[in-house]
Amino acid sequence: MNTAPPSEVRLTAERYLALVDQGVLGPDDRVELIEGVIVAMAPPHEMPHAAGVRRANYALMQAVGDRATVQVQLSLHVSAFSVPEPDIAVLEGHVADYDHRRPTTALLVIEVADSSLPQDRITKARLYARTGIPEYWIVNLRDDCVEVHRSPVAGDLRWAERRVARRGETIELAALAGATVGVDDLLPAPPPHDDPSDA
Numbered sequence: 001m002n003t004a005p006p007s008e009v010r011l012t013a014e015r016y017l018a019l020v021d022q023g024v025l026g027p028d029d030r031v032e033l034i035e036g037v038i039v040a041m042a043p044p045h046e047m048p049h050a051a052g053v054r055r056a057n058y059a060l061m062q063a064v065g066d067r068a069t070v071q072v073q074l075s076l077h078v079s080a081f082s083v084p085e086p087d088i089a090v091l092e093g094h095v096a097d098y099d100h101r102r103p104t105t106a107l108l109v110i111e112v113a114d115s116s117l118p119q120d121r122i123t124k125a126r127l128y129a130r131t132g133i134p135e136y137w138i139v140n141l142r143d144d145c146v147e148v149h150r151s152p153v154a155g156d157l158r159w160a161e162r163r164v165a166r167r168g169e170t171i172e173l174a175a176l177a178g179a180t181v182g183v184d185d186l187l188p189a190p191p192p193h194d195d196p197s198d199a
Contacts, residue, residue: 010036013083017075017102034123036081042116048141051188052112056088056139059185060110067176068107069095076109077102078131084124087112087139090173106133107175114141125149126157135174139186146183150174 016033019025030041042049053072060070069091075083088110091103109128111120120138128136129152136159138147148171151160165171165183173179 010081011038012036013077013080016083017077020075032075032085033081033083034127039119041085042114046114048114048188049112049116052114052139052141052186053087055188056110056112056186059181060088060090060108063173063179063181064090064176066094067179068092069098071098071103075102076106077104078127078133082127082131084109084127086110086124090175092175105131108135108137108173109133110137110139112139112141117142121147125159128152129159130154130157137171137186141188144187146171146186 011033013033016025016038025031025038030043031038032041033039057070057072064070071089071091073085073087074089075085076089077083086106086109088108089103089106090108091098091106111124113120117138117140125136125138129149132152132154134150134152136149136152138149140147144167146165148163148165149159149161152158153160167184167187169183170180171183173181
């Protein structure tokens with residue numbers, strides 16, 4: 001079911017990006033455009049989320065090397081009404097390819113999810129499927145796992161393949177054979193516990 005508002009009341013990606021370029025919307029606003037609606041993103045200072053983004057960035061850069069470009073919390077102009085800012089996007093090509101143009105798709109997008117988990121599972125999953133991004137991971141901080149989505153079915157706004165990867169497992173990027181990431185490298189370490197013997 002299409003839940004997007006009518007096109008005449010939606011903000012276009014072109015207009016949204018113009019507001020960004022004019023400085024009306026800046027990095028401190030922490031917003032993105034989803035189906036013509038400006039949506040607030042998670043505050044960057046939330047510790048588990050920040051740790052997950054940091055870990056995912058490092059792990060993906062190590063995994064892909066110079067075979068692709070990794071960007072962090074930057075926009076993808078994926079459609080006429082959507083400019084999401086996934087926590088991580090793995091882009092085809094080299095970093096210089098994007099010096100003068102915005103990326104419009106990605107080989108892989110990753111959202112690090114804590115408070116945003118419902119939106120990442122529903123709204124973002126549908127958006128990324130509809131726009132044909134081949135692979136989507138949710139680093140699920142609540143359940144300590146990674147939800148892997150592959151083979152988008154654009155017309156149905158869903159993914160043909162879904163699985164849950166847990167600690168101890170590795171995930172190979174669908175678009176980059178041989179590029180693998182350990183689930184433990186994506187998830188923050190469990191918080192330290194006080195040793196009762198130290199009391």
